[in-house]
Amino acid sequence: MSPSTPTSHPEGTAGGSTSRRRRRGPRTWLAALPLLAFTGLCFGIPLGAIAFGAVTQTDPATGATRLTGEHLARSLQGPYLGSLIGSVQLSALTATVGGVLGVLIAQAVVTSRSRALRSAALTASGVLANFGGVPLAFAFIATVGISGVVTQLAHLTGLGWNLYSFTGLTVVYLYFLIPLMVLVIAPALDGLRPQWREAAHNNGATGWQFWRHVGLPVLAPSLLGGFVLLFGTAFAAHATAAALVGGSVPLVTLKIADALSGNVLTGQENVALALGLDMILIAGLVMAVYLPLQRRSARWLR
């Protein structure tokens, strides 16, 4: 507030503004306190409960709590392991297919010179990427479900089509994953400047050589980041699968929901917590890959 204060960002403080920070510091710190307290309480406590419940066992008779790896071990066995593998397989498949198709569509949109097509496609992607969960499941049931419109018209059932299966779920997931990939990758494709391509062509490079040595290395962080984001999204999805397949496809989110809402045995409940912990670890790994990649690819997007 003093007239001599530099207007640059406070991060770049020299000796002159340290006094300012000292004076203002405590007050501004207080403004951030509610947020920190809220996340600590409403996010930290449930998270702590998951971690605690996943590794402990309370004896119902004595009330004594002891440390155990039993729940985590059970969460990695039998049907639970199958559901984890099923989720990872579905997420990997949908992320790969969705990523490839998303890049193709984004490239078609970005290189098209029609501004109307471009803005329409990006707005539509923004909406469709949000069109998940329960409404999406119902739209697909109406379209290619057992008595769906397209199923009746094209006699899909005779062709062996079944929406309530792994394949059906893949088709449904792609409906929000492809637009998500388009949104994520379009800025990166925009960042590939035509000048680079011209420079490569003027130096005698073929199209393939351009992509091999310039395009792909520049896009690599964005591509990998997009793939990982799609994987995480598909991995965490629950509502679509719950409304669509119920329990016929083994997915970890459905298993957790079963364990929580079904006839709850004490042990089963802790296995749900252990499964939750497994999911957090996998999702954490995914984000640990995604966030640095996103930061790195941002370098090219200015």
Added chain:
Amino acid sequence: MAAMTPTPASTAPHAGTGATAPAGPAAPGTAARPRRRPRPRVWRGAVLLLAGAYFLVPLIASFVFTVHVPGQGISFEAYTQLLSADGFTESMLLSLGLAAATIATSLLLAVPALVAVRLGSPRLRPVVEVMCMLPLVVPPIALVTGITTVLRWGPEHLSRTPLYQTFLAVQNEQFPVVLVLAYTVLALPFVYRSLDAGLRAIDVPTLVEAARSCGASWPYVVLRVLLPNLRASLAGAAFLTLALVLGEFTIASLLGFRPFAVWIVTISGAHARMSVAVSILSLLITWLLLLVLSRAGTNPATVSSAPSTSTSRKES
């Protein structure tokens, strides 16, 4: 990743000619060009056509499903009976109320914190960022396992303490505060990103110093200087939160409450047409909100990119 590698390569011929054709009339490869030029048009057209079909067919087919009853012809009953449907109004009002409360809570928490970080506590910045982004790592279904565990502590351990009343109050059927708390946690990453982008676009310290040296009080600075400049990103944050809350199914259904998304599932057995009709309407409403927002927002870039991030949790 290996599967992805060929993709951009296959687009190379198309992209290469598309960009260089207008810029390089004197390029030496003119002989090859007439042969290569038609390909990109076909390629791009095919991709866009297939994509359009994949994304439009379910929407059109869903609409046909809701208005065409086999053997009876066209009927708009699924839409006209919606308002009188059992539970529709209650669940919709509950969802809207939850959304309003969540938007208010998350903005009241995030705006002061982010402004403070910009103004005088840059060292807090990484802490605030990590706190806001961490919920991205926890899938809603995992969060709900933690919440049910915590809620069960109430009856088990705290029944003699005043805290027990709090536990009961947050689970009130009429207005489950616990859902507002959970949704605020889920919304924080998107609110943070939207606000952070808005704050990045304006020079907060300069604005505040200018206003302060003109004699403005602190509330005046925040209400009349900062917030109007953040209008677009505030609207973006509010929209994302609204979309998230209206579509949220996992946490509400597992905690046993019945807002909008849970209601659709419960009626889908008896009223299949109506559940599909509501699904289409919810898409249309989302689309309208997004259009309004991108018109109102001064920075369309943040608007069009922001919903992308919201999906990672909203799909639940």
